[in-house]
Amino acid sequence: MPRARVLIRPKAGILxxxxxxxxxxxxxxxxxxxxxxxxxxxxxxxxxxxxxxxGMCERLLANPLIEEYEVIELASASAGEPSA
Amino acid sequence: MPRARVLIRPKAGILxxxxxxxxxxxxxxxxxxxxxxxxxxxxxxxxxxxxxxxGMCERLLANPLIEEYEVIELASASAGEPSA
Incomplete structure (x- = not known):
């Protein structure tokens, strides 16, 4: 099961x-x-x-009007990512 | 001038x-x-x-009691990082 890292930032020009x-x-x-x-x-x-x-970013995680997002795939969750 | 990315997460076990x-x-x-x-x-x-x-994380950016932080060095800011 892949682990995703999502980085969400204010768009350029947004306060x-x-x-x-x-x-x-x-x-x-x-x-x-x-x-x-x-x-x-x-x-x-x-x-x-x-x-x-x-799709998760567009509909829940970010506000596409004022934020940009970047999705990074990390190593699989079974490869040592703590599940806490 | 290096650009730093800081990831701040709740510590394991913290709500x-x-x-x-x-x-x-x-x-x-x-x-x-x-x-x-x-x-x-x-x-x-x-x-x-x-x-x-x-040091910035310890003193301002994060709350070390309940958060862990990770510092990643990105490519130098002069290498195309938008300065907006």
Missing amino acids: DPQGQAVERALPQLGFTGAANVHVGRLIELDVEDIAEVA | DPQGQAVERALPQLGFTGAANVHVGRLIELDVEDIAEVA
Whole structure:
């Protein structure tokens, strides 16, 4: 059973207030030089058919109006992925 | 300037209500067979030194008590990463 990793990000041009907040907070903690910070969501799941994941994103996982998604197939879930 | 991708997930054993909600909603949309669904956060940023990212996670990006993080170095930001 394949394991899928879905990366969901704000589309280019869409406001990313969480990313802006992180970018402003980092220098106050002494981390200088961070730029282009974007905050999105990470979803990982076992699926029977990796091709179904795009449909899941369109209909549930992401908001296609304002978010883009990327589906990455990981090694099979039986190959050591913790099931907790 | 390296670009870092940070994956933040609930630690094993920590309640993941968002993952549970997704896992329950998928069958109602006709997607059967999804399992072990976990929802976390995705943070991507340009940094001067990739080694600093773990410290950023400990102090700002993640909550180390309940979340685990994974830092992945991507291709350099100058190699085509959109800066929007």
